[in-house]
Every structure is written in C-alpha cells, then in structure tokens.
Amino acid sequence: MTRTPRLFRTAGPPATLWRGAAIVTLLALGSLPAAALSAGSSKAPKLRSKAPCSTPQTLPTSVAGTPGAFAIVASTGHVGCIALLVTGATAPSVTVSETNAATEPGVPLATLPTSSGSAALTTGITWRCDRLIRTFTATETLAEGNVQAVSASVATPSCSDRLRVTAPTNRLHRGYPVTVSLADRWGLGGIRVMGCLGSDRRHCAAVTLRSGGTEVPLRLRLRDAGRVLLTRSDAYQAIRFRLNVHDTRPVLLATGDSEMQVLDDDLASDLSGSNGVKVIGEARQSTAISSPFVFNWPEHAGGQVAGDHPDIVAMFLGGNDGFSLSGVACCSEAWSREYAIRVAGMMRVYLQHGAAAVYWCLIPTQSREPFVRVVRAVNDGIILAAARFRHNVHVFDLRPLFSPGGRYIDSLYYGGRTITVHEADGFHLSASSDVIVAHLFIDQLRRDGLIA
Numbered sequence: 034m035t036r037t038p039r040l041f042r043t044a045g046p047p048a049t050l051w052r053g054a055a056i057v058t059l060l061a062l063g064s065l066p067a068a069a070l071s072a073g074s075s076k077a078p079k080l081r082s083k084a085p086c087s088t089p090q091t092l093p094t095s096v097a098g099t100p101g102a103f104a105i106v107a108s109t110g111h112v113g114c115i116a117l118l119v120t121g122a123t124a125p126s127v128t129v130s131e132t133n134a135a136t137e138p139g140v141p142l143a144t145l146p147t148s149s150g151s152a153a154l155t156t157g158i159t160w161r162c163d164r165l166i167r168t169f170t171a172t173e174t175l176a177e178g179n180v181q182a183v184s185a186s187v188a189t190p191s192c193s194d195r196l197r198v199t200a201p202t203n204r205l206h207r208g209y210p211v212t213v214s215l216a217d218r219w220g221l222g223g224i225r226v227m228g229c230l231g232s233d234r235r236h237c238a239a240v241t242l243r244s245g246g247t248e249v250p251l252r253l254r255l256r257d258a259g260r261v262l263l264t265r266s267d268a269y270q271a272i273r274f275r276l277n278v279h280d281t282r283p284v285l286l287a288t289g290d291s292e293m294q295v296l297d298d299d300l301a302s303d304l305s306g307s308n309g310v311k312v313i314g315e316a317r318q319s320t321a322i323s324s325p326f327v328f329n330w331p332e333h334a335g336g337q338v339a340g341d342h343p344d345i346v347a348m349f350l351g352g353n354d355g356f357s358l359s360g361v362a363c364c365s366e367a368w369s370r371e372y373a374i375r376v377a378g379m380m381r382v383y384l385q386h387g388a389a390a391v392y393w394c395l396i397p398t399q400s401r402e403p404f405v406r407v408v409r410a411v412n413d414g415i416i417l418a419a420a421r422f423r424h425n426v427h428v429f430d431l432r433p434l435f436s437p438g439g440r441y442i443d444s445l446y447y448g449g450r451t452i453t454v455h456e457a458d459g460f461h462l463s464a465s466s467d468v469i470v471a472h473l474f475i476d477q478l479r480r481d482g483l484i485a
Contacts, residue, residue: 085111085219086157087156091111103171105119105170113159117142160190161189162195165188167186194218205277209255210483214424216247226240226242286313290319291318292462293315297314300314331379334379342385344390349396350394363406365410366413393426394431395429447469
C-alpha cells in the first residue's frame, strides 16, 4: 500500500553521546541485610517484605539424633536464607540466638513458643559474605529453673559467585553507552555496587541491587576504541569481560512493511547529526512473513545482517499477514505459534549472537475485519517469540496509546493537540502518529542505555 505524505514532523534534538574511560571496575560497597546482623548487634535483621527470607521457609519435620532429645537444626534449603527448627523442648518457649567469636553468649534472634515440643524460626536469617559458618543456639528454662542449651552449625556458600553480571560481549561503539546488568544470585538485594571508569573517581556510578534477583542496569560511558577490558570486582570475586569497541557510529536498521515508511525517515531525522546514529530505512510494501512466495522475510533478514551489521533493529511488520502456515489457517492460537517460530528465527538472526538489540512493534487495532483478527494473531505470535529470549529482544507495544483497551480510535489528544491516528484506510498509522512513535522509540532507546 502507498503511504500518504506526512502531515507534520517535529524533529527532536540529536542524541547527546556519553563519553568515559575504557577500563571499568565495579565495587560492591556492602550488603544491607548483612549490616543489620553486624557483630555485637542485639537486633534481628530488618528485611523488606519482598525479600526472600521474609517468606517462611520449608523445614525438615524432625531432627536426626536421639528421639525426644532437645536439639536444633539449621536448614539452608532456600537460596540466601537459613531456617531453624527446635525439637524436644519441654518449656513453653525457647530462645534462639547466633553465636560467634565476637559475641557471647550470642545475638538474640527470637523467643519462640513451643508446640508439642517443637518451635521453628523460618524467616529473617540471611546468608552473609563475612561469615560462612553460622552457629545457632536454642535455650530453654526448665520448670525447676535449670537452663539447658543446644547448638548447631551450618555452612553457607561464599560470595565468590554471588553477583551475576551480564555485559555486552560483542559490538560497542566509542562515545556511546555500555549497559551492564547486575543481579544478586541469592535474591536478597541491598548490595550497593559502584562502577568506576578507570581510576578516576570523578567518573563513577552506583546502583543498589534489588531483592528477588531482579536485574539492575548500570550504565557506563566508553571513550576509547579497541579491545576494552570490563572488570567487576570486590573483596570476594572478580569478573572480567573483553569488549570490542568500534570507532564508528552505531547502525539502526528500521525495517518492515509499509508501516515502517515515514517512520524510518522520522527516526533518521531525530537521530541525525555528526555524532548521531546511522539509520538505514528499508520498508518493503505489501510483504508478510506468512507469504514467502511473494517475499521471504526470514531469508532476507540474513541478507540484511550480512550487509548492514545493525546494532539496533526496529521492526514494524505484520499487517499484511494472514496466509496459512504449515497447513494451519489464520488466525487461531496454533497459527500464532507457527508465526512465533518464524519471528523467533528472525529475531535470532538480527541479534547476531548478542551484538545487537531488537525491537519488534506490536500493531494497534485497525478499523475493520479481517484485519483486526489477523493483527491480533500476529501480535500474539510476536509476544510468544520474544518470550524465548532473555536479553536484547524487546516488544515495543503501541497498542495502549493508539488502540486503548483494544479499540480502534480515529483521533488522539497528545502533546497539546488533537491528531488523526490513522490514515484514511483505517490501516496505516498517520504521519502524525509516526512522529509520536519515533519520539517514544528514541526515549525507549535512552532508557535501555543504547543512546544518551
């Protein structure tokens, strides 16, 4: 389909580039849960409600040893957490504490009521980097006033591989950001990690890792081209990555069917400038993944990568789909699964073994059937395909803005003015909408640390 001329275009400022040093060191400044259990403290650690150790842990139902004897066992069945079980108690309550060389008789943890001679502390005790052997004591006061105590020790892992670091392993560009993803394998969070550019303390950034193992981005600024060593280190571990930094501008491939027309020009204009991103626009009108007899997109993706080596791929494709796939007619769940297989294959090609980032647009609701049904099945397939990738594949969802609640809309109030959302065919986004999409997409690239 032929696109109409643009209605208006407002070009944003050229991207400002980040600059920094070539050798990066990340330092862990401390763990908040560990600090709460420092030597000499009389208080149990305060944990955020979402921290793993705030959820009751599973414990064995009994303690090995003499049946009925007063005993305590420490369990590390849940990563990052210790749970305690006391059995054989005769008093109505027991006190549990942690002992170590610096604290006598121990740091009180809790006083627990007993039930049928048993008591459990299943929350709140976290693993530590500075103490790998943990000793816990249970104490009870008998009816005649005598006190008896039992102890048990448990070993927890070292912090030599506690932090997970994901860094680019392929293509980077001088003057542009590099984003390192950090996560706590133990899921506790609260670790403050600092990244410094070389030895210059003026060029440092810090992040606090979140509980639950959620990845946190740390954005750094590359200045030098060549073979760059990225180092993450603290008192317990060191992780090094060798990065290949090019002395060229990044390449953004804006491709797809006729929905990418006009939008690719907007992206090129907004990202232009002597130090900007090089945008290659390639829109193929009236093409579709499900019609390889007309144009073979999976095969073409390989040619695009071989010819352009894009660092970022923006794909807007699918409005012309709806042909049968492997004998499955559109537009059932089975068809979406077949479509996802082909989309995932293209995503994998565009990723180039981690050298690039891929953004695949979801299509807003169109004005009439059968397009609505096809687009819904296409979007489902794109989502299924993207879910197969952990890093660098993103679904760019245009539906909440341009088809809120799944409804087709003719107009939209945005940025202080009312715009026409679609062209007269009720199919393509208008040139005014393309301007908005370009700005939103560039904002997303900034949030993801690909441009600044």
